[in-house]
Amino acid sequence: MNSPFPAVSYADMQGKVALVTGAASGIGEACARQFAAQGCRLVLFDRNSDSVEALAVELGAHAIAGDVTEERAVADAVAACQTHFGGLDYAVNSAGVAGKPAALEDTTMEEWLRVTGINLTGIFLCLKHQLKVMKAAGSGAIVSISSGAGLIGTPYLAPYCASKHAVLGLTKTAAMEVAPSGVRVNAVLPGSTRTPMLEDSMRQGPELETMILNSIPCGRLGTADEIAAAVLWLCSAQASYVNGHSLVVDGATISR
């Protein structure tokens, strides 16, 4: 996860300003590293203050410790892009949680609100504040991280599955609203990707890891860099006519 993947160069990204949520770990961190490798100026947002600050120091970025469910924190992160760097060109909304596995009828209201609060309301708040700035500038590209669970049922992860489906609705709606302003809004739907989130889940038992691997036709987990590569392409000018799209990156897992 430490080296840029692969050595692609998007000339249009040099000097542009990118905001990444969930930047302290996994897919968000890989996106931050790949944007940095393209010469972007970065604002990194995460509720894990130590890790996000350490990464910001390493990448020469600006760190904001905060929670995507708090509108003030999200607004501050977008404002920081303007204050420190004069605008916002790209935003990646990667902050998310898997939630505790449970049958739907055993899922508590508290867990439902916690998971949908981060995975759905968090994305709504990010889009709301990012779009305001991008619409006014007449340009910009946003990628929100949904999941393969945004397209298919996911037993025992109802709040996660519902929130990831809903992110696609938000993405399509936002794209239609802002396309006339020159702003693009897309979603990436990763399959099982080796990150701390998935490793945490797999610690629940070796049989879970085997089950996950058996469900992936290409026979291996994805890497955070493979997901970030798709995110950067969607942000780049190479994807200038791609808007409102849900891009699955999963080694053919949901093609079966």
Ligand SMILES: NC(=O)c1ccc[n+]([C@@H]2O[C@H](COP(=O)([O-])OP(=O)(O)OC[C@H]3O[C@@H](n4cnc5c(N)ncnc54)[C@H](O)[C@@H]3O)[C@@H](O)[C@H]2O)c1
């Ligand atoms: N890893 C996978 O297999 C996989 C598959 C499909 C989708 N995804 C999605 O990709 C995204 C990133 O996941 P990951 O695998 O990199 O996980 P991760 O746990 O490695 O990273 C998630 C980051 O988000 C941060 N975060 C969580 N809640 C937050 C909040 N309320 N406010 C601010 N920051 C918060 C965490 O501190 C962490 O740094 C998530 O939305 C996840 O649902 C992951």
